[in-house]
Amino acid sequence: MSEAATHALEHHEPVTSTGIPNKKILMWTFLGSDCMFFGTLISTHLIYRKISGTVNGTPLDIRNIFDIELTSFSTFILLASSLFMALAVSAIHKGNLKSTRWMLLGTIVFGTIFLACQVYEFTHFVYHEGHELTLSTYQGEPHVFGSTFYVLTGTHGTHVAIGVFWLLGWLVYSFTGRMSTADAMDIECCGLYWHFVDIVWIIIFPVVYLMEYAF
Amino acid sequence: MSGHAEDPVLEESKRFFTFFNLSMILVAITGIEIVIIYVETFEGSAIISVLFATSILKFVGVVWWFMHLRWDKILNTILFLLGLGIALGTFFAVIYMADTHPVIEEDGFSVTPLDNKWETGKDYVKGDYVLQGESYYKANFDHKAPASFTEQVDSGEGLEIPWSEVTGVPHLFKWKISHGDSVEINSLDPGNQFFHQYEPAEEENIEGSKVSLLKKAASTEDFRIKVRSEAYLTVWPEETNQ
Numbered sequence: 001m002s003e004a005a006t007h008a009l010e011h012h013e014p015v016t017s018t019g020i021p022n023k024k025i026l027m028w029t030f031l032g033s034d035c036m037f038f039g040t041l042i043s044t045h046l047i048y049r050k051i052s053g054t055v056n057g058t059p060l061d062i063r064n065i066f067d068i069e070l071t072s073f074s075t076f077i078l079l080a081s082s083l084f085m086a087l088a089v090s091a092i093h094k095g096n097l098k099s100t101r102w103m104l105l106g107t108i109v110f111g112t113i114f115l116a117c118q119v120y121e122f123t124h125f126v127y128h129e130g131h132e133l134t135l136s137t138y139q140g141e142p143h144v145f146g147s148t149f150y151v152l153t154g155t156h157g158t159h160v161a162i163g164v165f166w167l168l169g170w171l172v173y174s175f176t177g178r179m180s181t182a183d184a185m186d187i188e189c190c191g192l193y194w195h196f197v198d199i200v201w202i203i204i205f206p207v208v209y210l211m212e213y214a215f
Numbered sequence: 216m217s218g219h220a221e222d223p224v225l226e227e228s229k230r231f232f233t234f235f236n237l238s239m240i241l242v243a244i245t246g247i248e249i250v251i252i253y254v255e256t257f258e259g260s261a262i263i264s265v266l267f268a269t270s271i272l273k274f275v276g277v278v279w280w281f282m283h284l285r286w287d288k289i290l291n292t293i294l295f296l297l298g299l300g301i302a303l304g305t306f307f308a309v310i311y312m313a314d315t316h317p318v319i320e321e322d323g324f325s326v327t328p329l330d331n332k333w334e335t336g337k338d339y340v341k342g343d344y345v346l347q348g349e350s351y352y353k354a355n356f357d358h359k360a361p362a363s364f365t366e367q368v369d370s371g372e373g374l375e376i377p378w379s380e381v382t383g384v385p386h387l388f389k390w391k392i393s394h395g396d397s398v399e400i401n402s403l404d405p406g407n408q409f410f411h412q413y414e415p416a417e418e419e420n421i422e423g424s425k426v427s428l429l430k431k432a433a434s435t436e437d438f439r440i441k442v443r444s445e446a447y448l449t450v451w452p453e454e455t456n457q
Contacts, residue, residue, distance in 0.1 A: 018290050028291045032298025039302025043309040051313060072249050076242060083238035086281045090227045090234070188283070195282045202273045206248060206266040213252045214262040 027189040031196045034159075038200050041155060042207060045148040052144045060138065060145060062212050064131045067121065074117040075205050078160075081110035082198040089191040095181045097174065104171045107194065111164040118157045122150070149208065156204060159197045166190050226286075237280050244269050314446040315394075323391035324451060326435045328384050329426065335360050339377070344385040344426065351385055352378035383428045388438075392421040395442040395449075404437050406430070 016025055053060055088103030125133040132139065133146045170187060173179055248269050251262060279285045284292050333345040333352070336359065343354040347364055356370045358377045367374040388400060388411070396418060402409040407430050415421045421442075442449045 018288065020288050020290060024287075024291065025294070028294040032294050032296075035295070035298035035302045036305065039299075039305045040309075043306040046306075047309055047313045068249070068252075072245070075245055079238065079241045079245065082241075082277060082281050083234055086234040087231065089283075090230055093227045094224050192282055195277050198281075199274050199277045202270055202277065205245075206270050210248060210252050210266055211263065214266070 021185050023185055023189050024192075027192050031192060034196065038152075038155070038203075041148075041152045042203065045152050045208060048144045048148050055138055055141050055143055060143070062133075062138075062145065065125050065128045065133055066209060066212060067124065068209060068213065070117055070121060071205065071209050074114050074121075075201065077110050077114050077117070078198050078201050081107045081114070082195055084110060085191045085194045089184075089188050092179075092181060092184045092187045097179060100179075100187070101171065101174045104167055104174065108164055108167045108171060111160055111167070111194075115157060115160055115164065118153065118160075122154075152208065153204065156197070156200055159200070163190075163194050163197055166193070233280055237276050241273050241276055244273055311446040314444050316447045317395040317442040317444050317449040318393040319440060319442065319449060319451050320391045320393070324435060324438075324440050325387075325389050326433060326438050327387050328432050329387055333360065333364050335362055344381070344428075345378070347378075351381050351383070353381050353385075355379055381428060383430050384432045385426055385428050386433060387424060387426055389424045390422070390440060392442050394419045395421060395444050397443040398423065399441040399443075400438055401441075402429075402433070402438055404433065407433055407437065409438070 016022055018025065084103045084106035088100050088107060091097075091099035091103055130139065133149070135146045135150055137143060138145055167190060170179075170183075170190060173183075248266060251265055278295070284295070329344050329346065329351070331343075331345050333347045338357075338359050339345075339354045340357045341354055345352050345354075355375065355377055358368045358370070360377075361368055364378070365376060368377050370377070390398065390400070392398065395415070397412065397414050398421065399412040400409070401411075409427060409429055411425060411427070413423075415423065436452075440451050
């Protein structure tokens with residue numbers, strides 16, 4: 001590692017009296033508040049799943065439309081993207097611009113694959129013959145499952161999409177020649193956001209998908 | 216958690232292996248989750264516990280290492296845990312609000328001594344109780360009752376008297392409850408002990424019954440039934456602080 005890079009590592013962001021850079025403390029505060037946001041969405045889904053467990057008097061068996069292999073693949077992809085993101089943050093801290101660029105690209109590609117899987121999944125659910133799941137119906141009968149499911153997973157998907165655009169911005173910026181280790185804190189904040197999106201999915205996958213197969 | 220190390224470049228290089236290993240562990244845990252579901256290794260409630268535990272492991276792994284909390288100042292951890300704590304609080308509050316007290320319906324719990332008289336020609340299964348004279352008897356094996364109570368019948372291993380006298384009084388316990396996760400019945404008489412607890416398969420409109428041998432004759436008032444839902448506990452008759 002070059003001396004310049006080492007010096008750059010010691011580059012200090014404006015810090016609060018706590019010794020933590022402003023941007024970082026802002027991001028952690030935002031993530032704390034986003035926890036509450038997803039907490040309410042997950043709670044709502046679970047409660048309505050419990051109290052509206054039937055369609056026309058028969059138990060709601062959502063496994064008819066779930067494709068657990070696809071969702072497991074999406075989960076693997078998102079977990080892998082977190083590794084790329086962590087390595088991108090590590091690379092920019094070390095001043096390795098080339099590696100940062102590749103790792104950012106890897107994260108973007110994997111994030112996009114995750115989104116593509118979600119788009120396919122939603123389309124498949126809405127048009128699944130005989131078991132259509134829309135925002136307000138299941139198998140053509142009014143039911144609340146679609147509302148809570150699409151709002152929860154859709155909100156998560158929106159977070160992923162925002163993350164992909166954010167990373168895309170950094171990737172484009174890296175080609176302008178202006179990116180340096182001075183940007184490490186910004187990319188670290190972006191990474192924090194991306195990992196948060198990952199941990200939200202870590203909760204959603206078993207709670208919303210796998211739990212349906214437990215009974 | 217006291218800030219970055221003295222040589223941050225070397226530190227970042229070391230972290231590469233940490234991140235890679237963690238990533239492999241996360242993928243392995245996800246694989247285990249899927250296998251557990253497919254193989255149906257455990258019962259429903261146990262599966263949920265296992266999924267809950269594996270999710271926490273993955274959650275902590277990502278937050279602690281990928282999100283650098285391990286190396287950051289503790290204030291970041293506090294800020295995040297604050298939001299997480301409120302989210303969990305919201306979850307339990309919503310569960311509490313959505314739940315209602317389980318209701319034991321009128322005459323929905325009864326305990327009565329069995330008074331099944333022995334009848335000739337009737338089919339009995341192993342474990343059935345009958346009242347013959349002043350005593351209770353228990354069926355030793357499945358059989359069709361012959362002409363007289365003391366007549367031997369074929370048990371499959373030869374001719375035998377199908378009944379054995381028991382000490383005590385068999386009772387029929389019956390309950391009918393609106394909803395709940397767990398039902399518990401216990402005797403209020405220390406000299407006539409009884410305890411039964413089970414988790415109903417269906418959590419709504421629970422109906423159940425059980426025949427159990429007690430030391431002496433008892434009535435419904437000699438027992439207490441407790442029904443738990445996710446947030447509430449219904450007890451009948453109500454417990455008094457004596």
